[in-house]
Structure formats: C-alpha cells, structure tokens
Amino acid sequence: MNKFVIKNMNLYYDDFHALKNINMNIHEKKITALIGPSGCGKSTLLKSLNRMNDLVEKCTIKGDILLDSEDIYAENSDVNLLRKRVGMVFQKPNPFPMSIYDNIAYGPRTHGVKNKSKLDEIVEKSLKSAAIWDEVKNDLKKNALRISGGQQQRICIARALAIEPEVLLMDEPTSALDPISTTKIEELIQELKKDYTIVIVTHNMQQATRISDKTAFLLNGELIEYDKTVNIFSVPKDKRTEDYITGRFG
Amino acid sequence: MSKVIRFAVKLSAIITFGVLFFMIGHILIRGIPNLTPSLFGLKYTTKNISLFPAIITTLMLVVLTLLVATPIGVFTGFYLIEYAKKGSKLVEIIRITTETLSGIPSIVYGLFGMLFFVIYLDFQYSLLAGTLTVVIMVLPLIIRSTEEALMSVDDSLREASFGLGAGKLRTIFKIVLPVTMPGILSGIILSVSRIVGETAALIFTLGTATKIPNSFFSSGRTLALHMYVLSTEGMHVDESYATGVILLLVILIINVLSTLLSNKLTKENRNE
Numbered sequence: 323m324n325k326f327v328i329k330n331m332n333l334y335y336d337d338f339h340a341l342k343n344i345n346m347n348i349h350e351k352k353i354t355a356l357i358g359p360s361g362c363g364k365s366t367l368l369k370s371l372n373r374m375n376d377l378v379e380k381c382t383i384k385g386d387i388l389l390d391s392e393d394i395y396a397e398n399s400d401v402n403l404l405r406k407r408v409g410m411v412f413q414k415p416n417p418f419p420m421s422i423y424d425n426i427a428y429g430p431r432t433h434g435v436k437n438k439s440k441l442d443e444i445v446e447k448s449l450k451s452a453a454i455w456d457e458v459k460n461d462l463k464k465n466a467l468r469i470s471g472g473q474q475q476r477i478c479i480a481r482a483l484a485i486e487p488e489v490l491l492m493d494e495p496t497s498a499l500d501p502i503s504t505t506k507i508e509e510l511i512q513e514l515k516k517d518y519t520i521v522i523v524t525h526n527m528q529q530a531t532r533i534s535d536k537t538a539f540l541l542n543g544e545l546i547e548y549d550k551t552v553n554i555f556s557v558p559k560d561k562r563t564e565d566y567i568t569g570r571f572g
Numbered sequence: 573m574s575k576v577i578r579f580a581v582k583l584s585a586i587i588t589f590g591v592l593f594f595m596i597g598h599i600l601i602r603g604i605p606n607l608t609p610s611l612f613g614l615k616y617t618t619k620n621i622s623l624f625p626a627i628i629t630t631l632m633l634v635v636l637t638l639l640v641a642t643p644i645g646v647f648t649g650f651y652l653i654e655y656a657k658k659g660s661k662l663v664e665i666i667r668i669t670t671e672t673l674s675g676i677p678s679i680v681y682g683l684f685g686m687l688f689f690v691i692y693l694d695f696q697y698s699l700l701a702g703t704l705t706v707v708i709m710v711l712p713l714i715i716r717s718t719e720e721a722l723m724s725v726d727d728s729l730r731e732a733s734f735g736l737g738a739g740k741l742r743t744i745f746k747i748v749l750p751v752t753m754p755g756i757l758s759g760i761i762l763s764v765s766r767i768v769g770e771t772a773a774l775i776f777t778l779g780t781a782t783k784i785p786n787s788f789f790s791s792g793r794t795l796a797l798h799m800y801v802l803s804t805e806g807m808h809v810d811e812s813y814a815t816g817v818i819l820l821l822v823i824l825i826i827n828v829l830s831t832l833l834s835n836k837l838t839k840e841n842r843n844e
C-alpha cells in the first residue's frame with residue numbers, strides 16, 4: 323500500500339531548483355531512508371511531505387504529493403490537520419522549555435484534548451512507545467531541557483507520537499547523539515514500524531542498511547535511484563549510486 | 573605593562589564608584605534630615621512644600637503611559653518579527669523610525685509635544701499631553717526590546733510547534749511569548765525608569781502645577797519635575813534634596829520589584 327505518492331514534483335527556493343521532477347511512492351508501515359550528499363535535497367523532500375516548506379518564503383512547489391490519494395497541497399487541504407497526521411522529528415532535539423509532561427501534552431492539547439486523566443494516559447503511552455518512560459516517569463515535572471541530548475530526542479519522538487500521527491518524518495534524528503543513544507533510537511524506530519509509516523533522512527549508510535526497507539538516493543535535487551535497501555547496497559543500478567555508497571564521493 | 577593596565581582599570585572602577593557613592597551620599601546626607609512629616613501633606617502649599625502630590629502624579633503618569641505604550645509597542649514588535657515579510661519596505665521604515673527615535677534627546681520630544689499636543693491640539697499643559705509625549709518617547713524602547721527578545725527565540729521551537737499542527741497564534745502565545753517575557757519586561761522596566769527620571773519632555777507638556785491632576789486635561793508635576801522646579805527656583809533647596817531622596821527610593825523600589833517579578837516569571841516559565 324502506498325501512503326504517499328509523489329508525482330512530477332519540482333521545488334524551487336526562489337529561482338533555485340532544489341528538487342527536480344521527483345516521482346516516488348512511499349509504502350505504508352515501512353521505513354524509507356533518504357540518502358545522498360549534503361545539499362542534495364533530502365531535508366527539502368522530507369519537509370515537503372508535511373508542508374514545513376510553507377514556512378520558507380519564496381518556496382514554490384509544482385506537481386502532486388498525495389497522502390492516501392489526497393493532494394496535500396490542494397487549496398482546501400488543512401495544513402494543521404496534515405501535520406497532525408504526518409509528525410516530524412528534527413535533527414537537533416528541540417524540546418520546549420517546559421516540563422516533560424507539558425512537552426508531550428502540547429500536541430494533544432493543541433488538538434483539543436483537555437481532560438486531565440486522558441492527557442495523563444496519552445503522556446504515559448507516548449513516553450512508553452518512545453522507550454523513555456522508565457527513565458523519566460518520576461520526573462515528569464522536570465524541565466525537558468535538563469535531561470541528556472539522547473533523552474531529549476526521545477522526548478521529541480514521544481511528543482510527535484502523542485498526536486497519534488500516521489506517518490513519522492525524521493531528519494537525521496541521531497546525528498547529534500552518542501552511539502548508545504543512537505542504538506536506542508534505531509531500535510525504537512524498528513519497533514515503531516509496526517504502527518507507523520516512517521521516512522528517515524540519514525547521512526549514515528550503515529544506519530540506512532540497518533533499519534530501512536527501502537532507500538532513495540538523491541543527488542543535486544534528482545532522485546537517482548529508489549529501490550529495496552538490500553538492492554541499493556548490493557546491486558545498485560546507477561553508477562552514481564555505486565560511487566556514493568562505496569564512498570567514492572560525497 | 574599589564575601592571576599599568578591593571579592599575580588603570582582599578583582606578584577607573586574606584587573613580588566610578590567613588591563618584592556614585594559621593595553623589596548618593598551627598599543627596600542622602602543633605603536630604604534625610606529634611607524629610608519632615610509636613611513634606612508628605614496631602615496638599616501642596618507654599619508652606620509645607622509637600623511632595624506627596626508629585627508622587628501620585630508620577631504614578632499616574634507611569635501607569636497611563638504603560639497602558640498606552642505597552643500594547644502598541646509589544647504588538648508592533650510581534651508584527652515586525654512574526655508577521656511582516658522579512659525585508660519588506662514597511663518593516664524597514666518602522667525600524668529606521670524606531671532607531672532614530674530612540675537616539676533623540678528628550679528635549680526634542682518635549683518640544684514636539686508642546687507644539688503638537690499642547691498648542692496644535694489645544695490640550696494645554698495636561699496629563700494627556702504629558703502622557704502622549706512620553707508614550708512616543710518610550711515606544712522605541714519597548715518595540716526594540718520586544719524585537720530583540722523575539723529574535724533570540726530559537727526557530728527550532730517555532731518549527732516544533734508548527735510541526736505538531738499548532739497554528740500561528742497558539743505558537744506565539746504558548747511557545748514564543750513565555751520565552752520572550754523577561755526580555756519584554758526588561759524593556760518595560762527601562763521605560764518606567766525613563767519616565768520617572770524625565771523632566772525635559774514633561775516640563776512644557778505636563779506642566780508644573782502643584783496639585784494632583786483631577787482630569788486628563790489638568791496639569792501636574794512628577795517628582796523629578798518637582799525637584800527640578802524647586803532647585804531652579806532656589807528658595808527650597810533643602811526640600812529639593814529631600815525630594816531627591818524620595819526619588820532615589822522610588823527608583824530603588826521599582827528596580828527591586830521588577831527584578832523579583834522577572835525572576836518569578838522566568839522561573840514559572842522554566843517550571844522549576
């Protein structure tokens with residue numbers, strides 16, 4: 323099943339052509355990795371899936387991006403609702419300067435959950451899904467800025483899960499973390515695959531092979547190759563993909 | 573060489589503190605013995621030289637000015653940073669205006685206030701004319717401190733909020749505003765200090781009447797003005813020093829209160 327269908331998509335920052343004629347389907351409840359050298363457009367492609375590019379002035383998009391066969395850039399589509407369905411975890415952990423509890427409850431409160439016991443339940447469930455409940459369950463009132471970077475990132479994942487999205491976009495979620503935290507988050511992503519469609523940007527090719535089902539290789543705004551991860555890393559069809567994964571450039 | 577520099581640094585520190593201590597000491601020594609109960613009479617007469625009406629007028633001016641200037645200033649700051657297109661003409665104009673305004677000596681505001689509010693709009697010397705003049709004077713302070721506070725908010729926080737499906741208003745009120753509160757507050761405190769210490773902008777707008785203004789259209793005098801008038805008249809130098817003591821006290825109280833308030837706000841916002 324396709325969660326996202328991207329058709330002839332072109333994206334421009336002012337007059338800079340950042341994504342060139344992208345065609346790609348993203349499968350439901352699979353992990354899709356986006357790889358490629360710095361500046362090739364991975365983050366841009368990821369952000370176009372929940373319209374975070376709307377925040378950039380002079381960013382224009384042509385072509386179609388369908389979520390469950392509905393055009394997310396259609397005039398009548400509700401961007402806040404879209405972002406509720408398509409959650410995002412950023413490269414640098416960015417918890418709000420408030421308590422752990424309030425961080426997690428922010429999303430549900432935004433979407434109208436007021437009941438205290440319901441919120442308690444969501445907070446606990448999200449923290450458990452993000453594999454951080456045991457570490458913080460006695461410190462829910464603690465400021466989220468006062469825990470380690472690895473814990474902060476899992477708080478951010480829990481915060482994204484709290485609004486029960488269908489898709490989780492992750493932009494290099496482990497690049498700012500130590501190896502132990504990275505392992506924890508990779509395990510967590512594997513676990514989340516059961517319930518969520520995940521698209522992850524990574525610079526780390528081992529990470530892509532370890533966790534993803536499909537891998538897309540981008541270069542200079544073009545989608546060069548998109549296939550099962552095993553194929554990309556064992557029998558790449560394009561010479562440029564081969565050069566990249568064998569470390570000959572980038 | 574480093575010894576010379578160290579000596580110079582120490583010396584300037586000593587001179588700075590010395591001058592400050594001398595000034596404050598001088599005012600306290602000359603002023604405190606003259607703080608008689610009659611100075612606090614409800615009404616000013618040429619006998620008691622009461623400074624009580626001036627205290628009340630000062631408070632009135634501060635409150636009225638903040639009531640007008642804070643919302644306008646804070647909203648302008650938010651507009652410039654959160655809503656306006658970056659680098660648009662309007663933003664440039666507002667920014668150049670505020671920057672220019674904040675560099676102008678206060679006597680110029682006084683002159684403008686007199687020509688425009690007092691004479692052209694015929695408000696006479698009045699609380700209204702004084703307030704409006706001081707509003708224009710402190711607006712740039714509030715706008716710029718709001719802007720700076722907003723600019724210091726990490727964009728990743730805004731992104732996180734939008735990424736969770738929150739709208740612009742919610743993001744501003746729940747995420748941006750709490751973080752910027754201390755910065756905005758410091759701009760307001762700075763404004764209060766300027767209003768309390770102001771004379772040049774007020775003397776020909778608020779005027780120097782000795783009673784408490786009983787309407788927007790009556791004149792009055794703030795503590796600083798009162799002190800200024802007493803010392804220029806030269807007849808009540810002792811009372812002028814006593815007023816100086818009270819003025820120092822008022823400013824001290826404002827500073828302590830505002831520090832407490834901003835500590836409290838920052839703490840709440842960090843949830844400790």
Ligand SMILES: Nc1ncnc2c1ncn2[C@@H]1O[C@H](COP(=O)(O)OP(=O)(O)OP(=O)(O)O)[C@@H](O)[C@H]1O
Nearest residue numbers: 335338340358359360361362363364365366367378
């Ligand atoms: N807001 C923006 N305005 C203008 N150009 C941008 C903007 N964001 C990105 N770009 C440009 O678009 C191209 C793709 O950027 P993008 O951030 O998607 O790359 P990336 O593959 O994520 O790189 P990295 O691995 O360094 O994160 C780059 O050339 C970048 O300079």
Ligand SMILES: [Mg+2]
Nearest residue numbers: 364365366493
């Ligand atoms: Mg990137």
